[in-house]
Amino acid sequence: MERSAWRFPAESRALGAGRSIIALAQASILAFTPASHLFVPVGGAEIEVDCSTPVQGVSLYCLAGSTDRQFLNLLALTLLLIVASGVLPRYTTVLHFWASLSIGxxxxxxxxxxxVAQVVTFFLILACANDKRTWHWQQPNSEEEKGSIWQGLAWAGWWGVRLQVAYIYLNSALAKLPVDQWAEGSATYYVARMENFGAAGLFADLFHWATGITLIALLSTWGTIFAEGLIAFLLLRRGSRQAAAATISACLHVLIILQIGIVSFGFIMVGAVICAASRGIDSNAPRSKSLFSRTRNSTRGIHSSVPTDPEPASKTDAVTLGA
Structure with a gap:
């Protein structure tokens, strides 16, 4: 364990990408949803924000009192866009957690x-504790303070994200098993046809047709359970297996978004998995880049080895040949 913490790369572009995806997904909620829909009106007046507990009391909407909530939404949106830009990750993780707490x-x-965003952004405060870059898209510094307490906090924070996200997916998979529709393989058929939560938009007819085919309904229902369990398992493995978990998560949630929407939820989950799998993604990136380079070079070699058409004979040569 001590050796793992010592070698842990606290500065990670993959972790930064995950943070940005989560922040942008949250920003989309505030950008496209008016305050009157986030704070449900009751009897013609906006509902009062509950500030009864210490955790709720530090929310932006509690600290600001009677300030216009649409203005507060714009303020929170600005904070999330700053986080998504990647500037000063060691410090903006605190702002990210505060914005997540305020929304949730x-x-x-x-x-x-x-x-999920509240929990993940809390652990990201620790995971980025030793990230001293100005911008999280910069090349990681190979001379980090790997023996400092900040390094230990970063390692513990990343493990917190990893365990929490793996648990979420495992719990989601296991919770579906006792439900009759999931167990018998018909859940996606019914989900696609729910009145307020079903398939809608451009691909609605396609998903209605597809889930009406028994085999597709079975595969999509049981495939969802299998994918969630597999993501949880792979996140607790090493290297390329973690990168595979991120790929599976992205495919799963993009399909869900295309079918029933819930865009912000889907991208928050994808971002959370990327954060949890960041160490594996970073370690696998050079291999993927090398494989891509070899493939590109071999393709160029094939094209360069193809003989070109000979130049046409000149008029003089043609006469000589005819003679």
Missing amino acids: QSISLPDGGDA
Whole structure:
């Protein structure tokens, strides 16, 4: 364990990418949803924000009192865009957690993605404790303080993200097993046809048709359970297996987004998995880049080895040949 913490790369572009995806997903909620829909009106007046607990009391919407909530939404949106830019990751993780806490604890109808973002951004404060870059897209510094307490905090924070996200997917997979529709393989058929939560938009007819085919309904239902369990398993493995978990998560949630929407939730989960798999993604990136380079070079070699058409004979040569 001590050796693992010592060698842990606290500065990570993959972790930064995950943070940016989460922040942009949260920003989309505030950018495209008016305050009147986030704070559900009751009897013609906006509902009061619950500030009864110490955790709720530090929310932006509690600290600001009676300030216009649409203005507060714009302020939180600005904070999230600053986080997404990647500037000063060691410090903006605190702002990210505060914005996540404010959204999750104060809006009237938070979803699962808001809850996940609160937990993940808390651990990201620790995971980025030893990240001294100005911008999280910069090349990681090979001379980090790997013997410092900040390095230990970063390692513990990354493990916190990793274990939490793996648990979320494992719990989601296991929770589906006792449900009849999931067990018998018909869940996606019914989900696609739910009145308020079903397939909609450009691909609605396609998903209605596809889930009406028994084999596709079975594969998509049981495939979802299998994919969630596999993501949880791979996140607890090393190297390229973690990168595979991120790929599977992205494919799963993009399909869910295309079918039933819940865009912000989907991208928060994808970002969380990328953060959890960041060490594996970083370690696998040079191999992928090398493989791509070899493939490109071999392709160029094939093209260069193809003989070109001979130049046409000149008029003089043609006469000589005819003679």
